[in-house]
Amino acid sequence: MKVSEVRQRAFAMPLTSPAYPPGPYRFVDREFLIITYRTDPEKLRALVPEPLEPESPLVKFEFIRMPDSTGFGDYTEAGQVIPVSFRGRKGAYTHCMFLNDHPPIAGGRELWGFPKKLAQPSLRPETDMLVGTLDYGPVRVATGTMGYKHHQADLELVRAALAAPNFLLKIIPHVDGTPRICELVEYYLEDIQIKGAWTGPGALSLQPHALAPVAELPVLEVVSTTHIVADLTLALGKVAYDYLATPRVGPVPEPRAFSEPLTLERVR
Numbered sequence: 001m002k003v004s005e006v007r008q009r010a011f012a013m014p015l016t017s018p019a020y021p022p023g024p025y026r027f028v029d030r031e032f033l034i035i036t037y038r039t040d041p042e043k044l045r046a047l048v049p050e051p052l053e054p055e056s057p058l059v060k061f062e063f064i065r066m067p068d069s070t071g072f073g074d075y076t077e078a079g080q081v082i083p084v085s086f087r088g089r090k091g092a093y094t095h096c097m098f099l100n101d102h103p104p105i106a107g108g109r110e111l112w113g114f115p116k117k118l119a120q121p122s123l124r125p126e127t128d129m130l131v132g133t134l135d136y137g138p139v140r141v142a143t144g145t146m147g148y149k150h151h152q153a154d155l156e157l158v159r160a161a162l163a164a165p166n167f168l169l170k171i172i173p174h175v176d177g178t179p180r181i182c183e184l185v186e187y188y189l190e191d192i193q194i195k196g197a198w199t200g201p202g203a204l205s206l207q208p209h210a211l212a213p214v215a216e217l218p219v220l221e222v223v224s225t226t227h228i229v230a231d232l233t234l235a236l237g238k239v240a241y242d243y244l245a246t247p248r249v250g251p252v253p254e255p256r257a258f259s260e261p262l263t264l265e266r267v268r
Helices: 003-009 043-047 102-112 155-163
Strands: 025-038 058-069 073-086 089-099 116-118 120-126 130-135 139-147 166-173 177-186 189-199 200-208 221-234 237-244
Touching: 025 130, 025 139, 025 200, 058 102, 058 120, 058 130, 058 139, 073 102, 073 120, 089 102, 102 166, 155 189, 155 221, 200 221
Parallel strands: 089 116, 089 166
Antiparallel strands: 025 058, 025 221, 058 073, 073 089, 120 130, 130 139, 139 200, 166 177, 177 237, 189 221
């Protein structure tokens, strides 16, 4: 194979049979269970990389069922997302994700920098409730429950939340183990079609685990719970900040006081 052919075909690994196709990626009937909870603000600040700033002492634990996705197939994921701001713009930082399907794990890490690991999440209705679980190996590390479709949510508010900027910390090592890429990546969900959104009573339980440390951001209070079904496109990203090329300028800012959050429950 000639050098020119390698350059032309080099999209993802392995070269001759990539783990995923080129994007963007369309999701049909993507289903979310999002449990927003209040946590320890000092532990939250310690996990959010600057120049991102946490907006409030809140975390969103998300269980997401994806039965029909371009190139990735049928899979489920779960993880923690933190409301943040970046240079005055509000968005969300993905802290950790756990999936049960290799192509989106490989594609998510290599393309955008999603912090994805292999585990066994699930999201399903059980009689009068929606149940999300996350197992790492044989150990249950997260359980979320919500009353099934108790109240209609504000669809425009839900759409605005899904359309907000999202941030990831992409890290790819060099062959000698030093960082080759260390970037803050910004991406968006596009062409969003909300098929339904509901709120209701919710609960979340997190258990300590050495390799799935979701309990490091403890649940102090559940603030709101939302169930969403939507079609959407996961767009490719852009580099918002290069940690290896951008020197730090100025002193470390003092932590800001958190403001009272706006939730779907409060505007219903």
